[in-house]
Amino acid sequence: xxxxxxxxxxxxxxxxxxxxxxxxxxxxxxxxxxxxxxxxxxxxxxxxxxxxxxxxxxxxxxxxxxxxxxxxxxxxxxxxxxxxxxxxxxxxxxxxxxxxxxxxxxxxxxxxxxxxxxxxxxxxxxx
Numbered sequence: 001x002x003x004x005x006x007x008x009x010x011x012x013x014x015x016x017x018x019x020x021x022x023x024x025x026x027x028x029x030x031x032x033x034x035x036x037x038x039x040x041x042x043x044x045x046x047x048x049x050x051x052x053x054x055x056x057x058x059x060x061x062x063x064x065x066x067x068x069x070x071x072x073x074x075x076x077x078x079x080x081x082x083x084x085x086x087x088x089x090x091x092x093x094x095x096x097x098x099x100x101x102x103x104x105x106x107x108x109x110x111x112x113x114x115x116x117x118x119x120x121x122x123x124x125x126x127x
Contacts, residue, residue, distance in 0.1 A: 028096030035100050039092060041122040042104065043071035043079065049117045050074070082107050 031039070047069035056066040057073055067073070075092075083103050084090060095103075104121055112118040 028098050031092075031095045031097055031100055035095075035097065036092070038122040039100055040071060040075075042119060043074045045119045045122065046078070046111070046117070047071050047074045049119055050111075050115070053115060053117050055115060055117070078111075079103070079107065082110075 050069045055069070057069055057077065079092075080090075083092070083095070083099070086103055086106065087095070087099050089095060089099070101121065108118055
């Protein structure tokens with residue numbers, strides 16, 4: 001199994017002590033509209049970076065067919081499994097103002113270690 005085939009949705013887990021699903025919930029406001037825009041920009045940037053790195057969806061998850069990444073596939077196949085493992089929340093609309101940053105840190109570390117792909121959180125400076 002190549003490193004690219006190890007990134008299956010069912011195998012993505014938060015490092016021990018990193019997730020908050022098993023700890024007391026923090027009282028935070030729902031994510032802002034600016035965070036939502038940044039979140040979806042991040043999905044686009046990761047899709048582009050994975051495609052530029054030569055990692056198709058099924059090359060990353062399986063090896064049958066080459067499908068280029070797009071923001072929706074990235075959200076469903078990579079972001080959401082990590083989000084659910086860390087927060088127990090199934091929808092990005094349920095995220096509070098802290099969740100996106102914490103999920104991004106875990107996800108970015110994983111993709112950087114496994115595939116050499118790292119994307120900073122979208123900001124006004126890097127749009």
